[in-house]
Amino acid sequence: MNDPFLITGATSGLGLATAKSLAHQGVPTLLGCRDTHRAVRAKQAILAEVPDASLDTIPLDLASIDSVREATARITARETRLAGIICNAGVQIVSGVETSADGYEMTFATNHLGHFQLVTELVDRLGPGARIIVVSSDVHQGPGKSGGFPAPQWAPPAELADPAVQRQRASSRDGRVRYATSKLANVYFAYELADRLRPLGITVTAFDPGLIPETGLSRNYPTPLRQGYRLMAPLIRWLVPVARPLHRSAGDLAWLATAPELAQTTRRYFTGRDELPSAAESYDRERAGELWEVSERLVRRARPA
Numbered sequence: 298m299n300d301p302f303l304i305t306g307a308t309s310g311l312g313l314a315t316a317k318s319l320a321h322q323g324v325p326t327l328l329g330c331r332d333t334h335r336a337v338r339a340k341q342a343i344l345a346e347v348p349d350a351s352l353d354t355i356p357l358d359l360a361s362i363d364s365v366r367e368a369t370a371r372i373t374a375r376e377t378r379l380a381g382i383i384c385n386a387g388v389q390i391v392s393g394v395e396t397s398a399d400g401y402e403m404t405f406a407t408n409h410l411g412h413f414q415l416v417t418e419l420v421d422r423l424g425p426g427a428r429i430i431v432v433s434s435d436v437h438q439g440p441g442k443s444g445g446f447p448a449p450q451w452a453p454p455a456e457l458a459d460p461a462v463q464r465q466r467a468s469s470r471d472g473r474v475r476y477a478t479s480k481l482a483n484v485y486f487a488y489e490l491a492d493r494l495r496p497l498g499i500t501v502t503a504f505d506p507g508l509i510p511e512t513g514l515s516r517n518y519p520t521p522l523r524q525g526y527r528l529m530a531p532l533i534r535w536l537v538p539v540a541r542p543l544h545r546s547a548g549d550l551a552w553l554a555t556a557p558e559l560a561q562t563t564r565r566y567f568t569g570r571d572e573l574p575s576a577a578e579s580y581d582r583e584r585a586g587e588l589w590e591v592s593e594r595l596v597r598r599a600r601p602a
Contacts, residue, residue: 300378300427301325301351302554303419305359305412306386308335311432311506314547315383315554316352317343322555324380325351329368329415331358331386359386359411360397362599369418379419381428381554384412387479391472394464399599401458404472408479410458413486413592425498426560429490430553433503435568436473437481438576444508444540449478451584454591457482484566484575485585486592491564500563504553507541507569541569 302319306312307328316326320343330336336354343350355371358364372379387408397406416429423429439448447470456462457478466474484503491501549569553559566575578584 300380305329318551320347320350329357389476391469409482431487433483434480436477449481484579489585505568506546
């Protein structure tokens with residue numbers, strides 16, 4: 298495989314570990330990174346393990362329409378195909394409501410809208426056999442499947458993107474609900490995208506990595522909770538059924554990107570390497586279509602004329 302995979306959120310956690318796993322397989326990788334200094338460190342960390350790895354970095358802030366547009370322009374200018382895109386980056390904000398550079402609620406902007414723009418602008422760089430993997434989470438299925446994490450609360454997508462509407466619900470629990478809702482949006486996006494790209498021979502799957510205590514999703518939590526979560530990581534992995542070690546989830550994600558037996562697998566949801574049903578509401582085609590249409594409008598609205 299000579300064409301590279303693009304991975305978002307590749308400076309730490311699942312993104313970095315997956316990039317390492319792909320490097321060990323000899324798969325070229327583009328590291329989409331918001332922080333250029335951390336991007337350099339991530340590249341060095343991979344090369345320390347795989348000295349002959351084929352790597353490059355792409356500045357990419359998914360919470361900025363301009364940044365995504367500049368990143369897609371850089372990738373297009375390379376005049377090479379992509380083997381696929383792994384939409385991995387995400388934020389979980391529990392300290393109120395934050396606003397993106399374009400005026401959208403930060404969780405929705407980063408976890409969904411930035412990836413929507415990135416993928417739709419790079420479709421012409423993908424050929425038959427390319428794979429797109431959207432990292433979701435079983436938190437979109439509600440507490441029964443997510444170890445007690447609050448369930449998503451779907452609303453018209455324009456409201457999900459509106460920080461003024463979201464500030465009416467600004468508790469830490471509401472922040473977790475917004476995260477769960479963004480993960481439901483990821484599944485809607487993956488299924489709608491799969492339907493649209495099926496004629497082109499491009500596959501799309503959604504992926505639940507499980508609860509990974511080592512990831513940076515808790516970075517927005519208060520310092521005592523964040524430190525306690527880090528110290529309790531080994532115990533969490535042992536006690537919580539949905540918890541998984543980072544290396545295992547990264548290996549599963551790399552497998553989903555490269556396994557020959559999955560060449561024709563599309564519009565499916567995977568928990569680790571198991572193909573399982575997503576939440577019943579995630580199969581609502583009307584919602585998926587509305588999310589697509591509103592996302593197109595939001596991207597256009599944020600762009601300069």
